[in-house]
Amino acid sequence: MSLDPEQRLELLALARASIEAALPLGEIAPYPGEPVDPELNRPGACFVTLRFGESLRGCCGTIEATRSLHLDIWNNAWASAFADPRFPALTAEEWTGTGIEISVLSKPELRDVGSEAELLEVLRPGIDGVILQAGARRSTFLPAVWEQLPDPRQFIRHLKLKAGWPADFWPPGMHVWLYTTESF
Structure with a gap:
């Protein structure tokens, strides 16, 4: 899957929304539903990597496309921020300095x-x-x-x-x- 700039922006915004919605809840927020671009409903696998400054702050993902890419981004963004066993849960203070990178995988x-x-x-x-x-x-x-x-x-x-x-x-x-x- 090759993503155009608008699709990339939609997925980055979705990852940010997943994390921001979970910060006050302490758990994953309800999935917002269908993507703006229906192409993002195709099965896809991704990793979401968080960096605080230059340091890794979380990285979780899937290797097999078992759900829509849109839903995979939502869940993996949350997991990277709050469920990566190598790090404590992301705080609101850290969030302001945290960058997001999404890696969409080809089929292994x-x-x-x-x-x-x-x-x-x-x-x-x-x-x-x-x-x-x-x-x-x-x-x-x-x-x-x-x-x-x-x-x-x-x-x-x-x-x-x-x-x-x-x-x-x-x-x-x-x-x-x-x-x-x-x-x-």
Whole structure:
């Protein structure tokens, strides 16, 4: 899905509205309903990233499009502000200095790679987001993480650590998906 400037503005306004409506409630506010642009009712998956100054303040999202993009933005904006387990709930004082970035994901593509070396051969640094799954554990890095981890080997090793695996972990049957994002 390629979003035009008006659609991007609508989604950013929706994310802000979700957070602002929840600040006085202490819980997620009722979903406002249909988007202005009906195209935003298509299934979509996104992450909403909050930054206070230059520091990460929250980032939650979905990897699979199981609901409309519009509803996904509403829920993930709230979760990033109030339910990211790495941070306390956002306060009204912090909100004034908090920026929002939305990353809309392409459909993840399962890649047939049997080792970390094979993954590194097909990986496009700066472009691909990666999902790794072995058993019940799964982790993902958005393409934006390449800014902090530009070395492909380190990118994958940190992704494995995020899942709670050793950096050199690669079991038989590791599942790998690649995706891209449209971020704004």
